[in-house]
Amino acid sequence: MSARFLDGSALAVQIRQALRDRIAEFTARARRPPGLGIVLVGDNPASEIYVRNKRRAAGESGLRADLERLPASAALSDVLACVHRLNRSEPHDGILVQSPLPAVMGPGALQAVFDALDPEKDVDGFHPVNVGRLVQGRATLTPCTPSGIVTLLERSAIRIAGSHAVIIGRSDIVGKPVLLLLLQRDATVTICHSKTPDLSAISATADILVAAVGRAGFVRRAFVKPGAAVIDVGVNRVTDAVQAREILGIGNPRLADFERRGSVVVGDVHPEVAEVAGALTPVPGGVGPLTIAMLLANTLRAAEMRLDQSSNVLRDR
Amino acid sequence: MSARFLDGSALAVQIRQALRDRIAEFTARARRPPGLGIVLVGDNPASEIYVRNKRRAAGESGLRADLERLPASAALSDVLACVHRLNRSEPHDGILVQSPLPAVMGPGALQAVFDALDPEKDVDGFHPVNVGRLVQGRATLTPCTPSGIVTLLERSAIRIAGSHAVIIGRSDIVGKPVLLLLLQRDATVTICHSKTPDLSAISATADILVAAVGRAGFVRRAFVKPGAAVIDVGVNRVTDAVQAREILGIGNPRLADFERRGSVVVGDVHPEVAEVAGALTPVPGGVGPLTIAMLLANTLRAAEMRLDQSSNVLRDR
Numbered sequence: 127m128s129a130r131f132l133d134g135s136a137l138a139v140q141i142r143q144a145l146r147d148r149i150a151e152f153t154a155r156a157r158r159p160p161g162l163g164i165v166l167v168g169d170n171p172a173s174e175i176y177v178r179n180k181r182r183a184a185g186e187s188g189l190r191a192d193l194e195r196l197p198a199s200a201a202l203s204d205v206l207a208c209v210h211r212l213n214r215s216e217p218h219d220g221i222l223v224q225s226p227l228p229a230v231m232g233p234g235a236l237q238a239v240f241d242a243l244d245p246e247k248d249v250d251g252f253h254p255v256n257v258g259r260l261v262q263g264r265a266t267l268t269p270c271t272p273s274g275i276v277t278l279l280e281r282s283a284i285r286i287a288g289s290h291a292v293i294i295g296r297s298d299i300v301g302k303p304v305l306l307l308l309l310q311r312d313a314t315v316t317i318c319h320s321k322t323p324d325l326s327a328i329s330a331t332a333d334i335l336v337a338a339v340g341r342a343g344f345v346r347r348a349f350v351k352p353g354a355a356v357i358d359v360g361v362n363r364v365t366d367a368v369q370a371r372e373i374l375g376i377g378n379p380r381l382a383d384f385e386r387r388g389s390v391v392v393g394d395v396h397p398e399v400a401e402v403a404g405a406l407t408p409v410p411g412g413v414g415p416l417t418i419a420m421l422l423a424n425t426l427r428a429a430e431m432r433l434d435q436s437s438n439v440l441r442d443r
Numbered sequence: 444m445s446a447r448f449l450d451g452s453a454l455a456v457q458i459r460q461a462l463r464d465r466i467a468e469f470t471a472r473a474r475r476p477p478g479l480g481i482v483l484v485g486d487n488p489a490s491e492i493y494v495r496n497k498r499r500a501a502g503e504s505g506l507r508a509d510l511e512r513l514p515a516s517a518a519l520s521d522v523l524a525c526v527h528r529l530n531r532s533e534p535h536d537g538i539l540v541q542s543p544l545p546a547v548m549g550p551g552a553l554q555a556v557f558d559a560l561d562p563e564k565d566v567d568g569f570h571p572v573n574v575g576r577l578v579q580g581r582a583t584l585t586p587c588t589p590s591g592i593v594t595l596l597e598r599s600a601i602r603i604a605g606s607h608a609v610i611i612g613r614s615d616i617v618g619k620p621v622l623l624l625l626l627q628r629d630a631t632v633t634i635c636h637s638k639t640p641d642l643s644a645i646s647a648t649a650d651i652l653v654a655a656v657g658r659a660g661f662v663r664r665a666f667v668k669p670g671a672a673v674i675d676v677g678v679n680r681v682t683d684a685v686q687a688r689e690i691l692g693i694g695n696p697r698l699a700d701f702e703r704r705g706s707v708v709v710g711d712v713h714p715e716v717a718e719v720a721g722a723l724t725p726v727p728g729g730v731g732p733l734t735i736a737m738l739l740a741n742t743l744r745a746a747e748m749r750l751d752q753s754s755n756v757l758r759d760r
Contacts (some may be wrong), residue, residue, distance in 0.1 A: 237579065257578045258571025262554065262615055288638055290645075296626055298579055309613055309634060314645065316633040317626060321605055328607075328631065 129356070129403040132282050134274070138415035141277070142187055145422050149188040152429055160429030161190040162249065162421075163212040165223045165239075167205055168198035172363075173224045180222070183418045189425055190217065198228050202235050206242050213244040219429035220249035222421065246431060249424040252298070260303060263310050266431065267424050272303035274416030275336065275357050276311070284334065284355045284405060287312035292329050294318045294345070294394075295338035300359055304336055325349070337394035343373040345395040353404035359413050360394030373397065446673070446716070446723040449599050451591070455732035458594070459504055462739050466505040469746055477746030478507040479566065479738075480529040482540045482556075484522055485515035489680075490541045497539070500735045506742055507534065515545050519552050523559050530561040536746035537566035539738065563748060566741040569615070577620060580627050583748065584741050589620035591733030592653065592674050593628070601651065601672045601722060604629035609646050611635045611662070611711075612655035617676055621653055642666070654711035660690040662712040670721035676730050677711030690714065 153159045162184055166177050177193065184191035194208050205227065212221045221243055227235045240252040248256050251269040259265045279286055291313040295301040301317060309315050313334065318325055329335055329349040335356045337345045342362035350356060364370045370384045373392050384390040393409030400406055407413055470476045479501055483494050494510065501508035511525050522544065529538045538560055544552045557569040565573050568586040576582045596603055608630040612618040618634060626632050630651065635642055637656075646652055646666040654662045655676035667673060681687045687701045690709050701707040710726030717723055724730055 237581075254575025254579060255571045256575065258574030258576075261574045261578060261619055262571060264554075288640055302578055302623075302626075305634075306619075309619075309636075312636070312638040314633065314635050314639040316631065317622075318631050319626075319629070321629040322631040323605055 129400045129406040131400075132278055132355075132357075132405050132407045132412060134278055134407055134412040135415045137278060137281055138419040141416070141419040142183065142422060145419070145426060146187050149422075149426055152426060152433070153188060156429070156433050158217060159188055159190045160219050160426050161192070161215075161217040162220045162222060162425045163192050163194060163215065163218040165194045165196070165205065165208055165212070165221065167196040167200055167224070168228045170226065173226075177224050180418055180421060183422060184425070187422050189422060192218070200228075202227075202231050202238065205231075205235075205239055209239060209242045213242075213247060219247060219432055220425035221247045222249055247428055249421060249428055251303070251424070257298070257303075260306050267428060268307070268420075269299060269303045270420035270424065271300050271359065271413060271417045272307050274413055274420045275304055275359070276307045277420070278357070278407065278413065278416055279334065279355065282355075282405065286334065288314075289333035290314045290316070290331060291334040291336065292316045292318060292332035293336045293338065294325065294329060295336075295340070295359070297338065300338040301336075304338070308334070339394050341394055342369065342392045343394070343396040345399060347396070347398050347402055350399050350402045352402050354402075355405040356395055356399055356403045356407070357413065358393035358395040358407050358409050360392070360409060361414065362392055362394065363389050364392055365389045445718060446720040448717075449595055449672075449674075449722050449724045449729060451595055451724055451729040452732045454595060454598055455736040458733070458736040459500065459739060462736070462743060463504050466739075466743055469743060469750070470505060473746070473750050475534060476505055476507045477536050477743050478509070478532075478534040479537045479539060479742045480509050480511060480532065480535040482511045482513070482522065482525055482529070482538065484513040484517055484541070485545045487543065490543070494541055497735055497738060500739060501742070504739050506739060509535070517545075519544075519548050519555065522548075522552075522556055526556060526559045530559075530564060536564060536749055537742035538564045539566055564745055566738060566745055568620070568741070574615070574620075577623050584745060585624070585737075586616060586620045587737035587741065588617050588676065588730060588734045589624050590740075591730055591737045592621055592676070593624045594737070595674070595724065595730065595733055596651065596672065599672075599722065603651065605631075606650035607631045607633070607648060608651040608653065609633045609635060609649035610653045610655065611642065611646060612653075612657070612676070614655065617655040618653075621655070625651070656711050658711055659686065659709045660711070660713040662716060664713070664715050664719055667716050667719045669719050671719075672722040673712055673716055673720040673724070674730065675710035675712040675724050675726050677709070677726060678731065679709055679711070680706050681709055682706045 181191045212218050223239050243253050245253045245255040251267045256267050291308045293301050293304055296317055296319045305315050305317050326349045330351050332354055335354055338359035342364050370390050374381050498508045529535050540556050542553055560570050562570045562572040568584045573584050608625045610618050610621055613634055613636045622632050622634050643666045647668050649671055651672045653674045659679035659681050687707050691698050
């Protein structure tokens with residue numbers, strides 16, 4: 127038995143194609159494209175890559191994406207000032223603050239920045255108002271990775287209603303919002319974490335297993351019920367040759383990448399899981415591309431809501 | 444084997460006693476008592492009783508509690524106007540809108556009213572900002588029944604961290620916030636609902652089982668792992684004699700109450716569960732009294748936060 131691979135890249139291409147048409151419509155109606163302001167602080171190399179990918183995807187879809195760069199030495203107040211400026215900026219419908227912020231800003235900095243966002247421009251869905259609305263089943267801007275996961279399940283015809291979903295990881299960014307989205311779609315949901323005893327036994331009861339732990343190859347065969355759908359949210363850079371070989375397996379063509387670059391990106395799910403799972407998302411090429419597609423969708427959504435609001439204001443005058 | 448009964452009434456008395464001292468301190472410092480504004484719309488008999496109990500408890504603790512009554516014929520805009528008035532009212536630190544609102548106002552009315560509350564006076568914790576902050580583990584005003592449940596578990600020395608908690612019911616008022624509070628305390632949590640297959644089998648894996656379904660005697664012996672702690676959030680009025688006898692059991696002294704009044708209040712948990720559970724909250728006298736104690740605690744908390752804020756403003760001048 128071998129799992130069906132859920133091709134997030136191909137689905138993301140489809141979604142982005144459909145978005146392009148809606149973005150063109152918006153642009154014709156509003157006489158400007160939907161606009162995204164991206165705030166990037168410091169020089170984290172992974173963040174540089176993420177931001178480059180997001181800007182490229184935005185551009186290809188017909189969105190305007192402006193990058194606001196702040197140096198690693200920036201103070202929290204500088205970041206907040208930048209956010210306030212984008213909040214008031216007419217051509218910007220969405221604001222994305224790339225995490226992480228420099229560690230020197232302290233552990234509460236990122237949330238302070240999210241709190242400062244205009245909730246209607248919060249395309250990551252991390253402002254408390256948007257989080258609260260998500261709990262209440264009336265989100266307008268839903269966090270990108272979680273909504274990408276749900277979209278992938280739905281478009282892959284994996285039944286959510288009536289299923290038992292187990293989520294490993296309880297972050298605000300992935301674990302908790304995925305829980306809420308699956309619950310809303312009538313799954314019975316269990317959320318596990320580092321303090322869960324018998325993690326593999328609980329995971330093995332899942333029809334849908336979502337791994338968002340951030341540990342390379344953590345989910346092994348014993349975690350997975352035969353036939354389950356397994357969603358791998360992990361993006362782990364492995365730099366140890368022994369670990370890379372252990373996870374990828376001798377003969378895996380990606381080991382050549384490792385030899386060339388000295389590192390390789392792997393998920394939270396060990397490849398051996400493909401032998402028992404019914405469906406599995408690859409890393410890379412699974413959840414990641416959908417996260418970006420959902421960011422574009424949220425930006426368009428925010429733009430449409432703003433446009434509708436301003437035409438209502440005009441009409442009501 | 445017979446379950447230990449978790450005496451919510453006795454714990455509520457203790458908590459309210461401790462609150463009384465802190466309320467007296469506040470009153471001395473602020474030269475006024477903490478103030479609660481209660482909005483009651485229409486003439487639902489159960490709501491009348493709830494509001495009377497809340498006002499009495501507030502008065503006994505030294506809180507000021509003012510009742511704003513609106514007729515059943517009131518429009519949503521009247522309720523909103525009342526909330527806006529209380530938002531601006533100096534002596535009112537907390538606002539409680541008694542649910543349900545008259546059905547004629549429509550299904551979205553209650554949430555529209557909660558949305559209109561000043562989040563800092565939202566002692567029920569239902570404003571989206573407060574819900575979002577709860578998800579993010581930084582709530583200041585936590586919904587009363589859920590925080591009563593967690594307090595009862597903690598004060599009864601029932602271990603939450605590392606346990607498996609199963610919640611039956613996914614309401615915004617009980618199920619979801621209990622999930623978040625238990626997760627934050629390192630439980631592994633499963634949330635079930637009307638669409639869950641094998642509900643009794645999943646429930647029977649719980650170390651802590653929270654029943655919030657609103658169906659009299661729904662949770663039977665087969666739902667409960669021997670020794671589990673069972674929290675019964677149900678408040679169901681039974682008016683059918685056969686059902687009352689089936690649930691309470693022949694010879695139960697509460698059947699005499701039923702004969703006299705024509706109804707009796709029972710929980711979601713069938714009394715036979717006492718034979719297998721390790722601990723069980725009675726109905727009445729379990730979670731209910733703690734809900735009121737938490738309302739008083741939230742009102743004091745809101746008052747303290749407002750007072751601290753205004754002294755900060757004065758100091759910063």
